[in-house]
Amino acid sequence: MSDSPLSAPRATDGRAPDVFHAGGWVPMKQFAEHDAVDFVVIGTGAGGGPLIARLAEMGYSVIGFDAGAYFRPLEDFASDETSQSQLFWTDERLVDGANPLKMGSNNSGKAVGGSTVHFAMVSLRFRPEWFKSRSKLGYGADWPLDWREMWQYYSRAERDLAIAGPVSYPWGPRRPRYPYRAHEINGAAALLARGAEAMGYRWTETPLATVSAPRGNSPSCVYRGFCRVGCSTNAKQSQLVTYIPRALKAGAEIRDLAMVGRIEVDVEGRATGVHYHRNGHWHFQRAKNVIVAGYAIETPRLLLSSATDRFRDGLANSSGLVGRYLMTQSNQAAYGVMDDMVR
Incomplete structure (x- = not known):
């Protein structure tokens, strides 16, 4: 069978x-x-x-x-x-x-x-103004929830999913530290970061639902590049x-x-x-x-x-x-x- x-x-x-x-x-x-x-x-x-x-x-x-x-x-x-x-x-x-x-x-x-x-593991939070995009930004629809109410659920999910993110996130209100350190960026990302700095743009590592160090039954990410077709190493949360x-x-x-x-x-x-x-x-x-x-x-x-x-x-x-x-x-x-x- x-x-x-x-x-x-x-x-x-x-x-x-x-x-x-x-x-x-x-x-x-x-x-x-x-x-x-x-x-x-x-x-x-x-x-x-x-x-x-x-x-x-x-x-x-x-x-x-x-x-x-x-x-x-x-x-x-x-x-x-x-x-x-x-x-x-x-x-x-x-x-x-x-x-x-x-x-x-x-x-x-x-x-x-x-x-x-x-x-693809990208685990961003909605910024406060996006919850009121119709009234504040002129497009989409306003959510019936206040962003502060959602913040507590974001924190809980980020803990449960072991999100790896930057120590300091440069946009929006201050948020709790992510459970794991930011994932190491690769050579292409480092090059793009230098380009952003040359243009005067702030940048930071993307919060990702991936363990950046071995944890329990999950190994660290090995950069295999197939996140969207199923992670064969169980590094994706x-x-x-x-x-x-x-x-x-x-x-x-x-x-x-x-x-x-x-x-x-x-x-x-x-x-x-x-x-x-x-x-x-x-x-x-x-x-x-x-x-x-x-x-x-x-x-x-x-x-x-x-x-x-x-x-x-x-x-x-x-x-x-x-x-x-x-x-x-x-x-x-x-x-x-x-x-x-x-x-």
Whole structure:
């Protein structure tokens, strides 16, 4: 029988893959489908992973669902471009409107751990003015949260993910020191830093979700350059190697290769469970509460496809805004011409 993470679910029979050892397993609690668990969390990435872990640690019964595979980084990832497609969510997904998004390849991941398994580790905080970008900067939308409220959660996540960052961050309000020293910059970065200094620009090392010194089961980063196709050394601090192991240890269950297609609600409009597709069949898992943490595309798609006679426009959509004003990850860059070769 193939042990390929893409061929069949791995998190079954009371065990889940050990992400720190090739071929290893760890015990996992399993719940019956007829048992109404306290929480079903759809998505195990940046939003779902910490929720699954914290709820389980508080004593709740929790199942985390993910449409992606359950990888063991040390054996399933390689420094090879041809292997990168196993992480990309390349199923057809239509994101239409005045400014449609092109989905696929490296802007959406499909794995237990979500897109954090293939993100490039950059771990910046929103600056205070960005929380009020509409009123202060004239674009986007103002957040309903104050930046000070978010600061405490940033600090907690940076500790849990062992973010490596500069001792002094030169922009925005003063922040707590990062758990690990900044990652050493390479030759190309040093050259760009000199260029910034020549132009009068301040610069600093980028806060990264990577250990810059051996820590527990994780080695230091070896600059292999394949962060986005899965870190084969476990130096990258994704949900797969941080919150998910915590969740399993606390008694949560993870169901990989399990695509949730519909949320079921009762006559009063309360969630009663989820319909999901796994091993070629549709199943129904009872639940007292359902948390949707499926990224900017899958969250609205699931809410809209769960429409009922009572909620004809989809669940949680009394405002009519579900699926509108979609914003996915943005990117920023600065370009310049250097006298020296930049490799």
